[in-house]
Every structure is written in structure tokens, then in C-alpha cells.
Amino acid sequence: MARAATTTDVFNAIAEPGRRQILDLLANGELSVNELVEQLGLAQPQVSKRLHVLREVGLVLVRDDGRQRHYRLNGRALKPVHDWIRRYEQMWNDRFDALDDLLEELDDQED
């Protein structure tokens, strides 16, 4: 078998920077495809293709308005990623930073 499809799950969907960038833009509110095209500087088909992937995994929702299509973020779909990564949070935050600071202080005192 080959690599899993980008539409397999949210983890695969957010692997591409362009798709993450779209989510980042939508975080500020709804945008039409053309507005996304302008802000991303990509060709329209490429933007539509990315939106298709994001829609398949539920990361964005659509609202039809005449011939325009307004996309908006569905942040909740990112929760599985957040839940997974949260287990590792402790490996770089407070506790360990505090330990680093302590070790640094002790190191300084030795001079």
C-alpha cells in the first residue's frame, strides 16, 4: 500500500503548510474562495483543492451565497491533535523550564 490519503484524518490534513495557512486565515473569520486566493497568492484551483481536503476531514464548513462560497473554520475538528500533543506538553513547559533555570542558577553560582 502507499501513503495514506490526506483526507484520511486531521493529522494528514494539517501536514501541508498551505492547508494550515488556510486555517490560520479562517481563524479571523469567514472568507470566500477568491479572498483566500488573494491572500494566499496561489492559483484558484490549488486553493479549491486544499479546501476540498479540509472539508473532507471536517476542518472547514461552507456557506453558499449566490455564486460565492464562504468557508469558515471548524476548530473543534482539531481537538484530536490537541489531545494527542497535550500528553507531551510537560516535556517542554514549566516544570522542565524551571529545572533548567535552577540548573542555570547553580551553574552561575559556581563562578
Add this chain to the structure above:
Amino acid sequence: MARAATTTDVFNAIAEPGRRQILDLLANGELSVNELVEQLGLAQPQVSKRLHVLREVGLVLVRDDGRQRHYRLNGRALKPVHDWIRRYEQMWNDRFDALDDLLEELDDQED
């Protein structure tokens, strides 16, 4: 051009469930390749290949010990993912949950 390599960055590296599973196992401490093979139920080459990808992006570190190789997690490498996802955290936690609870309460009172 084709799809970006899995070794391009951490986002691509963690897109595959098998690689995430390896990280999860290593979260409990160092493991040799064979120990991982046993726990994962995968063929040895497949495990080595995944470890190779994880090593390329800095997610695991190796310690040589005779003919064994002990891999351990380098959780800090996950920070970019955490930093990115954190921006969306508010979309499903406290504030929104609190709003949900409130709406639910109001709904209950109507009975």
C-alpha cells in the same frame, strides 16, 4: 512536484499513526528496536523505517549499546505542533464549554 517527504518536518512525520504509536511507547522510557517490534506487532524493517523518519526530524534520539540501539523520545521537537494548535485551543475548551453549559441550563429551565 509531489507530496512533501515525511521527513520534511514534524507535521509530516506525525501524520502516520504508526509513528505516533512509537512516540507514545517511548513516552514511558527508552526502548530497543526489538522491544518496539514486539509491542507494535510490526515487521522489524517497518519499525526501523519509521524510526528513521522520526530521527530525521529530531523526534527521537538514539543510544548505542552493543548491537542494540535504544531509542528515546525527544518531546521538545513536538513544540511547533503544540504552538500551532494552541491558537485554536479556545475553540473547544472552557469558554465555549461554559457557554454550552449555560445554554443547556437555560434549556432545562424551560421544561
Add this chain to the structure above:
DNA sequence: TTATTATATGCCAATATGGGAATATATCAA
């Protein structure tokens, strides 16, 4: 109807998988 605008889809070429099996490399034992 015809033209125009907004968006989606199809086709093509190049490429990076990921699984299985075989094999290479390294270390240790007898």
C-alpha cells in the same frame, strides 16, 4: 440567450511513500 464571474473538477507528469522480502552491516559468542 449570451457573456461573465465564482468555484470545482479532470488530466498529466513527477515523486515520495509504505509494505514485503531479501540483503547488508555490526556486534557478540563459540
Add this chain to the structure above:
DNA sequence: TTGATATATTCCCATATTGGCATATAATAA
């Protein structure tokens, strides 16, 4: 040295992209 163990790499194959370009579809305007 020879054999066995631990791990990495290579080869083959089927597949899923991704970009660019052309085109189809839908809605609206003239």
C-alpha cells in the same frame, strides 16, 4: 573463523499526491 543476533538498507510495486493548465458547473448580468 564461523555462527547467531540486532538493526538498517535496498528493491519492487501500487498508490496518493501536488502543481499547472484546461475545462466543467453554477449563478448572475446584459
